[in-house]
Amino acid sequence: MQSNKTLLTSSVLIIVTILITIFLTACGGGSSSSSPAATAAILDTDGDGVGNNIDTDDDGDGVLDVDDAFPLITLGGLTDTDGDGRPNACDAACQAAGMTADTPSSAALQLPTSLVILKTEGE
Numbered sequence: 001m002q003s004n005k006t007l008l009t010s011s012v013l014i015i016v017t018i019l020i021t022i023f024l025t026a027c028g029g030g031s032s033s034s035s036p037a038a039t040a041a042i043l044d045t046d047g048d049g050v051g052n053n054i055d056t057d058d059d060g061d062g063v064l065d066v067d068d069a070f071p072l073i074t075l076g077g078l079t080d081t082d083g084d085g086r087p088n089a090c091d092a093a094c095q096a097a098g099m100t101a102d103t104p105s106s107a108a109l110q111l112p113t114s115l116v117i118l119k120t121e122g123e
């Protein structure tokens with residue numbers, strides 16, 4: 001026959017085991033949480049089947065997220081000469097989407113290096 005102390009210890013162990021199980025389940029429990037679009041809750045802006053959590057180009061416009069001024073708004077075919085995700089000119093649809101055009105100053109910063117060298121060598 002078990003003593004009350006033994007019963008209490010057993011009960012505490014069972015409760016701790018249940019709490020650990022619940023905690024591990026809530027944290028993902030080591031399941032493959034990195035698979036593409038593993039759950040419907042993961043956003044896939046460009047609908048290419050790769051969730052934004054691991055997609056390197058969320059809007060699918062060819063400008064990688066790390067370089068894209070608007071990573072969740074596609075260029076939609078607009079010309080982006082310097083490839084920063086900010087179009088050279090922003091039409092009404094572009095502005096309605098929340099984007100802005102490249103400013104002349106930021107475009108000037110993107111001059112090809114060769115042109116800059118030619119200018120300094122001529123002085």
Ligand SMILES: [Ca+2]
Pocket residue numbers: 044045046047048049050051052055057058
């Ligand atoms: Ca995607």
Ligand SMILES: [Ca+2]
Pocket residue numbers: 057058059060061062063064065068070071085
């Ligand atoms: Ca992009």
Ligand SMILES: [Ca+2]
Pocket residue numbers: 080081082083084085086087088102
């Ligand atoms: Ca641009």
